[in-house]
Amino acid sequence: MTTQTRKAREVAEREELLLDLAIEIIEKHSFAKLTMDKLTARSEYSKGTVYNHFSSKEDLWCALCARGLRIQKSMFGKLANFKGNSRERILALSFGYELFTLCHPILTMVSLRVMSPAVFEKASPARIKALSETEDEMVEMLKGMIETAMANNELSRRYEDNLYQVTFAIWAMSFGSVTILRNSTPTPCLERIDVDSAVLINASIVLDGLQWQPYSWEWDYKASWRRIAEEVFSEELATLNK
Amino acid sequence: MTTQTRKAREVAEREELLLDLAIEIIEKHSFAKLTMDKLTARSEYSKGTVYNHFSSKEDLWCALCARGLRIQKSMFGKLANFKGNSRERILALSFGYELFTLCHPILTMVSLRVMSPAVFEKASPARIKALSETEDEMVEMLKGMIETAMANNELSRRYEDNLYQVTFAIWAMSFGSVTILRNSTPTPCLERIDVDSAVLINASIVLDGLQWQPYSWEWDYKASWRRIAEEVFSEELATLNK
DNA sequence: CTAAATTAATGACGAATCGTCAAACATAGA
DNA sequence: TCTATGTTTGACGATTCGTCATTAATTTAG
CATH class of the missing domain: 1.10.10 (Arc Repressor Mutant, subunit A)
Known part of the structure; x- marks a missing residue:
């Protein structure tokens, strides 16, 4: 009707x-x-x-969180037409996630808060379903990229029988790096690292550890990082620096 | 008096x-x-x-968080008399952190909540000082271990001029892995990995990426993991399984 | 086009919570 | 014993959450 x-x-x-x-x-x-x-x-x-x-305050939080995930997903979708080797494409995901936290600090903070059973218990089932579906889609996207690279022999076959473990490793490092960088209280350790390249370096360490070729010493991934900024996320970066 | x-x-x-x-x-x-x-x-x-x-509810949260950090620090202190190569000792830190989150899920949840400027603003200065001092001590402990290993040529010299970056990488991976594993809502990705070894594997990937010797394929770190459990944390594991 | 039925919007209200502060109480020293 | 200092108390005002009887709007039936 x-x-x-x-x-x-x-x-x-x-x-x-x-x-x-x-x-x-x-x-x-x-x-x-x-x-x-x-x-x-x-x-x-x-x-x-x-x-x-919103059935409760917690449901409102989850709604904000769901919007955050929708935005993340749309940002990840943008790198469909990004040309580069498989490692660069993974880096683009990390870049996108960090950029999201910079563009939407409040939605990021909310997601962190929502990550607890106590909150989910008070949110409406429909909301939770939408939330976890979007999350799964993003995980599957990352896993798909790993699968392709594995098929092309671009990384170690050691984890071949459990690609989700590799997915989890990359996800955990991105999440951990960005969360500590952006939400933690100032601490001497963080003051002595280059905040702008920390996420790239951490991602590179993980990818090197997965023997994902070409290694960080065989390729200029700082240049890739800049290329991702220009070719994929120029729009978001413009609004960020406005 | x-x-x-x-x-x-x-x-x-x-x-x-x-x-x-x-x-x-x-x-x-x-x-x-x-x-x-x-x-x-x-x-x-x-x-x-x-x-x-407690000057406010937020101050109470910070007090709980401070207790959590004190416990973590005392757990890290236990590995002073653990014999093993430098990689094993780093793994023991990851093990300790994960064990802490298992033994004290509530304190872990609280730390996650407290990680926000809004909370710190309402906590008493003395509390915040105690909190960040304990945190720094732990970071310095990790950094010290990295420093020694670097001096012994046990890992890549690529990050020699910024050990804090290496510290941050290991810290971020531990934190990210454990936080997602223990606080996230159930998701297909997590259901398909072996939760018991996920933290070890993720740490191993990072350490391989740092070219920290011996590599994961040159040494049985699963055995190290078991040895850490027995030799360092048997007490905590006993209370956990009681 | 009107009247009944259904659906949506309103905001006053009860219960629960935070943090304060004047008054009651305890302790130490003269 | 008496006074001065510090500590403890719980009633209270100000907010907040979530509900629900009442009112308003919209749809359907005649």
Whole structure:
């Protein structure tokens, strides 16, 4: 029915609007200051309506997290037409993830917070389903790239029988590096490393460890890093430096 | 004065007691259910006294986090008398960190939560100082091990001029692996890897990438992992399996 | 086009929580 | 014993969460 779909679209649009407002509140004040009352007050709707969208505060958090994952996925999708060797393409993923955390620090912080059973228990099932599906799609994308490279003999066959282990290694290093860099309190260790290249170096160490060719000493991956910035993510970088 | 020190000791003991109770509350209910009122009710003190210890709820979180770091540090201290090559000793650190998250899941969860500027802003300065000092001590311990190994030519000299970068790489991989494994929602990727050896494998990939000798294919690090369990952490493992 | 039925929006309200502070209490020294 | 200093108490105001009876809007049936 056309009225049905119109209604659904309006609801979806309102939800996006509410998420925009929620982000605005966190930006202006802080994560703790995001309350349902404030969100209601800032919107042109009432509390009940807000609760029609988000079954609880935790559900709102998950909705923000889901938006973050949607953005990540769309950023990863951009490297479909990026030409480069398989290692460069993996690096592009790491680049994209770091760039996401820079462009959307609030959504990043939210994902970190949401990562806990206590939160999931209070979120609506539909929300959780959407969330984990998007996550799986991204994992599968990374795994697909590893599979192809393995078929082409570009990395060690030692982990051939469990590609998910390799996926996990790359994922864990990206996540760990970026999370510590961007969310940790300032510490002497972090002050003494080059923040701009830390993620590239860490990814390179992992890829070297997987004997993923060409090795870091056989190829100028700093140049690749710059090329990824220009050819894939110029748009995001422009808005970031505006 | 002896009364002074007695007073101070009593206060410190009471603080530890309150932390025990806080953990108990989170264990029995959930992180969100830990309220100052409940903590007060469960203790034999009043709200004002509890607030004499913790300037805010966030300060209480930081206190829990500080306890976690103290425990981690004491666990790392245990491997002073562990005999093994330098790679095995690094692995023992990863093992210790993972074991900590298994023995103290609540403290681990808290550390993750606390990792945000918004929380630190509401914690007392003294608490933050204690926290970051303990953290630095652990980073320096790891860095020291890397330094020694570098001096003995046991890993690539490529990162010689910035040992903190190597420190960060190992730290990021350990943190990322454990955090995703233990805090993430169940996802197909994680269901298809061997959770018990994932941290060892990821650490091995990083160490191979650093060309840290002997390589993972030249040495039975699974045996090292078992040896670490027996020789260093048998005590903790016993309480874990009780 | 009107009236009934269904669906959506509203905001006042109860319960729970945070952090404060004037008053009660305890302790140490004169 | 009495005073000065420090500690403990719990009632209280201010917020916040989530609910639900009431009101408004929309759809359907006649």
